[in-house]
Amino acid sequence: MxxxxxxxxxxxxxxxxxxxxxxxxxxTALDVGFRHVDTAQVYENERYVGEGIADSDVDRDDLWxxxxxxxxxxxxxxxxxxxxxxxxxxxxxxxxxxxxxxxxPSGVYDHEDVLPAFDAAYEAGKTRNVGLSNFTPELLDEAxxxxxAPLFAHQVEMHPLLPQEELVAYAQEHDxxxxxYSPLGKGAALDVPxxxxxxxxxxxxxxxxxxxxxxxxxxxxxxxxxxSREHMEQNLAARELELDDEDIELIDSIDERHREIDADHGxxxx
Numbered sequence: 001m002x003x004x005x006x007x008x009x010x011x012x013x014x015x016x017x018x019x020x021x022x023x024x025x026x027x028t029a030l031d032v033g034f035r036h037v038d039t040a041q042v043y044e045n046e047r048y049v050g051e052g053i054a055d056s057d058v059d060r061d062d063l064w065x066x067x068x069x070x071x072x073x074x075x076x077x078x079x080x081x082x083x084x085x086x087x088x089x090x091x092x093x094x095x096x097x098x099x100x101x102x103x104x105p106s107g108v109y110d111h112e113d114v115l116p117a118f119d120a121a122y123e124a125g126k127t128r129n130v131g132l133s134n135f136t137p138e139l140l141d142e143a144x145x146x147x148x149a150p151l152f153a154h155q156v157e158m159h160p161l162l163p164q165e166e167l168v169a170y171a172q173e174h175d176x177x178x179x180x181y182s183p184l185g186k187g188a189a190l191d192v193p194x195x196x197x198x199x200x201x202x203x204x205x206x207x208x209x210x211x212x213x214x215x216x217x218x219x220x221x222x223x224x225x226x227x228s229r230e231h232m233e234q235n236l237a238a239r240e241l242e243l244d245d246e247d248i249e250l251i252d253s254i255d256e257r258h259r260e261i262d263a264d265h266g267x268x269x270x
Contacts, residue, residue, distance in 0.1 A: 006036065006177060007036035007064055007221070008220075008221045009215065009223075009235065009239060010034060010221065010223040011025075011037050012182075012223040012224055012225040013049055014225060019048055021227060023052040024052065025052065026049050027055045027056045028232065030056040032232045034236060035064060036063075037049060037063065037065055038155075038181075040067055040068035041087065046091035046092050047091045050093035053094075060094070065092065065094065065098050067092065067101070068100070069084045069103060070102045072104040072106045073107050078113035082121070085117065085126060086126075095126075096125055096126050099128070100118060100130060103133050103134070105143075105267055111143050112146060116146070118149065119147060131153035131155060133156065140154065140170060144174070152177060153221075154171060156180065157185075157261050158178065158220070159185040159189040159214065160189045160254055161188055161254065161258040163252070168219070168220060172218055175219070178217075178219055179221045181223055183210060183211055183224050184207055185258060188258050189206070192256065194254050195251060201247070204238075205234055207234060208234060208237060209243070211235060212243050213251050215238070
């Protein structure tokens with residue numbers, strides 16, 4: 001799939017248990033109309049995601065597939081990164097992914113040791129694009145000095161309670177995507193009065209409002225998780241919801257802040 005065709009809404013596939021569900025979930029999501037699927041080595045579901053893709057009627061060339069490796073403790077040594085990348089492809093059952101992310105810039109991560117392996121995968125055609133995840137602006141600067149491949153995307157948590165203004169501005173300035181995970185704040189954003197007010201105005205769900213707000217930003221895409229056909233269809237319908245300036249301003253005025261994924265190894269906690 002051409003780089004310009006990154007779908008603004010994709011399917012996130014993280015879950016704490018029942019990894020096998022993602023075979024059917026992915027097949028259902030593709031049947032509903034999703035064309036962007038995101039997974040990771042540490043999710044331990046790449047094999048099932050790959051099987052769901054194989055089960056579907058969607059041609060591989062019509063699907064945007066992303067995965068991640070180099071978690072803060074997986075793999076344990078930088079020299080194992082090339083093998084970890086190959087492992088992702090093997091489990092997914094593909095020759096290449098559309099986007100390969102560094103999952104965390106902590107633990108085993110060292111920009112000078114790890115990023116050359118991502119460049120090598122890019123040059124070898126194992127990934128069509130390279131991305132980073134959970135970085136700060138300073139770490140993005142550091143990585144961009146080493147990466148020879150263009151930085152295509154940066155994936156971080158983003159929703160109305162964590163608007164990530166600095167990282168959105170950074171993505172716009174440097175012309176890469178910001179891909180928002182947990183774009184509903186694991187449900188926390190759905191009970192905010194401003195979000196519910198906008199939802200009522202448009203006869204939409206709070207989830208659709210949150211997704212429409214996230215993707216109203218230039219250079220921003222979102223990957224909500226969903227496991228039922230109904231929620232997948234509702235999420236995908238957020239593409240048709242057009243928020244006006246008043247809606248955007250109301251949601252932008254929310255002053256409550258909440259980070260759902262707040263690991264000690266997150267660089268914002270250093």
